[in-house]
Amino acid sequence: MSAHISKVRPEPDRVLVDIVDYVTSYQIKSALAYDTARNCLIDTLGCGLEALSYPACTKLMGPLVPGTIVPNGARVPGTQFQLDPVQAAFNIGAMIRWLDFNDTWLAAEWGHPSDNLGGILATADWLSRNHVAAGRKPLAMKDVLTGMIKAHEIQGCIALENAFNKVGLDHVVLVKVASTAVVARMLGLSRDEIVNAVSLAWVDGQSLRTYRHAPNTGSRKSWAAGDATSRAVRLALIARTGEMGYPSVLSAKGWGFYDVLFKGQPFKFQRPYGSYVMENVLFKIAFPAEFHAQTAVEAAMTLHGQLAAAGRTAADIRKVTIRTHEACIRIIDKKGPLANPADRDHCIQYMVAVPLLFGRLTAGDYEDQVALDPRIDALRDRITCVEDPQFTADYHDPDKRSIANALTMELNDGTVLPEVVVQYPIGHKRRRADGIPLLVEKFKTNLARRFPLKQQQSILAVSLDQARLEAMPVNEYVDLYVI
Secondary structure: OHHHHHOOOOOOOOHHHHHHHHHHHHOOOOOHHHHHHHHHHHHHHHHHHOOOOOOHHHHHOOOOOOOOOOOOOEEEEOOOOEEHHHHHHHHHHHHHHHOOOEEEEEEOOEEEEEHHHHHHHHHHHHHHHHHHOOOOOOOOOHHHHHHHHHHHHHHHHHHHOOOOHOOOOHHHHHHHHHHHHHHHHOOOHHHHHHHHHHHHHHHOOOEEEEEEEEEEOOOOOHHHHHHHHHHHHHHHHHHHHHOOOOOOOOOOOOOOOHHHHOOOOOOOOOOOOOOOOHHHEEEEEOOOOHHHHHHHHHOOOOOOOOHOOOOHHHEEEEEEEEEOHHHHHHHHHHOOOOOHHHHOOOOOHHHEEEEHHHHOHHHHOOHHHHHOOHHHOOOOOOEEEEOHHHHHHHOOOOOOOOOOOEEEEEEEOOOEOOOOEEEOOOOOOHHHHHHHHHHHHHHHHHHHHHHHHHHHHHHHHHHOHHHHHHHHHHHHHHHHOOO
């Protein structure tokens, strides 16, 4: 086979060039994108603050060598850690993803574009502190928002038409690629060096989805994105030394990403890079639930209210049918035992049973103390999913991008309650007017978990003011979150 492969070093793959041209040259002019990025920033940091209440998360945080403090290092919000940018990116990335409560992007591939904030914020903070120490100007928070918009766009546009899950790869490969490109630009790499950095991200070992699916579902899914965004910082720093890249990393015959990991298929693209993804990103506002279940949980809350109004309880339920879309069935339709919180928050039956029983769904409801209630599994056994092809089509339709679920409940006496249909969750772009005030309240709740009132007020005063936030030095903003 090798005799038929050219030995001439090729020009970089077009996919690499397009990513690098975008991060180096494209000017973000959308006010909507920047406003959404600000909301995304506060929501993502708030999710991280809530995760700091969970020992399973905090045990992974801090420096690799206990007691290490890095002069002018990046701060980890909500903690006293000051770390090198690679480890800080892991800390921030792990905490914001831990509870499955940050933003979501759904397409052929799904994922959570705000996972990139770990690498972006850690790098921007580290650079800013070193700039100040050297008498130079720090980066502004607008630079962070710009990086977020571009990382969202790279991850989301590749995800629109390319299903990494169908070849067994985890979506965090896109976090690594997007973070690498944006961080490399922040570090001041040349165009050729950024091409090298992005090629290193593609040639790197990629995560399997093993930890997201039964029978191996586990907590790595909560720190996999932190691992990916921190790895991106490491690769960008390696490229900064002048380390070479691999120009046909995707297309090389026999040894490239397409042939080895993507069944020989080149990537497809629906649209050029701009600011589409940030403008249309989905926020998890009401429930810490895998996004394909968000509308099902909302419908279950409605049914819980109807049961209560009729003087009934979940004990009166004979069966529940969930009319849903194909991706939901493929990812979170689960029967049988659930081994841990990571298993439960990826089971639509669990995420529907809890609100039907208790009228709520919180992060704590995935923990063993709640899951041991025998009524949950008993009700799970009576909940069935069926695909609606129209829901599946609307899910992929770029003009709709719905995440529809419909619940029909039959009671023991034969009564069938009217189906409750929710097409778009509260965090969808079509429901921004309803969603953003609730997102701000979610942020306030998360600030109150960690900081005294005066500190909460200082953070809010900046975070809710677009112009003031954009102008603020990164290090000064991050310092607001230090305890």
